[in-house]
Amino acid sequence: MKLSAEVQAFADRLGHRFERPALLLEALTHPSVSNTVRADNQRLEFLGDRVLGLVMAEALFSADQTASEGKLAPRYNALVRKETCADVARALDLGDVLRLGRSEMMSGGRRKEALLADAMEAVIAAVYLDAGFEAARKIVLRSWGDRTDRVEQDARDAKTALQEWAQGKGQQPPRYVLVDRSGPDHAPVFTIEARLQSGQSATAKAASKRQAEQAAAAELLTSVRGN
Structure with a gap:
């Protein structure tokens, strides 16, 4: 399966070459356009949320060997919350390649925070299923960038x-x-x-x-x- 130029450009921005491009297309497909033969990204979102959580929990645990659970928890929440996921999605221009139904497209779905966050989690799951946890971890840490460095400030909102x-x-x-x-x-x-x-x-x-x-x-x- 060959990706369109726009979707391939997104994969390039993401930094992952998909062996199974269908996984990426599924991750970019909103339920508003799914049908019996075209899967949407809800199942991938469920998995990606857990993959993201493990990556961030592991990163925070390793970065601060002395932090208590009480300090790690708000840092973790700041990194995995929907607003942060949507912010990462915007930086990758994920909204430009979302596959939306007409109603969602007309109502500005490409800019909706919830849709962007869900799709970002689905993309993480797509990478995980395509190439394993280590590949997903690298993509997450690269995409989140310095957000992990300033998490202490973000956590104490x-x-x-x-x-x-x-x-x-x-x-x-x-x-x-x-x-x-x-x-x-x-x-x-x-x-x-x-x-x-x-x-x-x-x-x-x-x-x-x-x-x-x-x-x-x-x-x-x-x-x-x-x-």
Whole structure:
């Protein structure tokens, strides 16, 4: 089976030569275009999630021989969460080669965080099935790049830091309230307000609720620390 020029270019960016190109095509196929003779990427996503998890757990375990489970866990979560997977997918221009049904294509599926994250995990599984764990490990570590170096900063995100600040002041954990949702379905904008028990608050907008919550938490954290 010969890959199209676009898909082959993606494989080149990924850095893996597929002995079984059908695995890559399956990884790039969203359920919206699957049928009885064309498999989608959901099963591969399931496997790729586990392969990614093992690669990152092993890398973190080896990188810091003294870190406790309590320190390793948030680092791990930061590296395998959907937002990170989608970010890696964007860096590889994975969205350009996703095979989507008409409805998903019209609704901006190539840019959707969940679709990109799922497809990235499926691609990892495709590499694993094509060439084994070591090949998958190399692809994951290369694709994640310096994210593994800055994981300590990413692991302690703004929401975590704000909650720790609030607890240190004897307050209840912050609350996050959806103030507004605007924009079309394929490109929504969420406005979130972060509120402390003391009455202090801050709002922020982003393309996902989680990003908006993080941004609002960061804004509020800056404000309370400044005061």
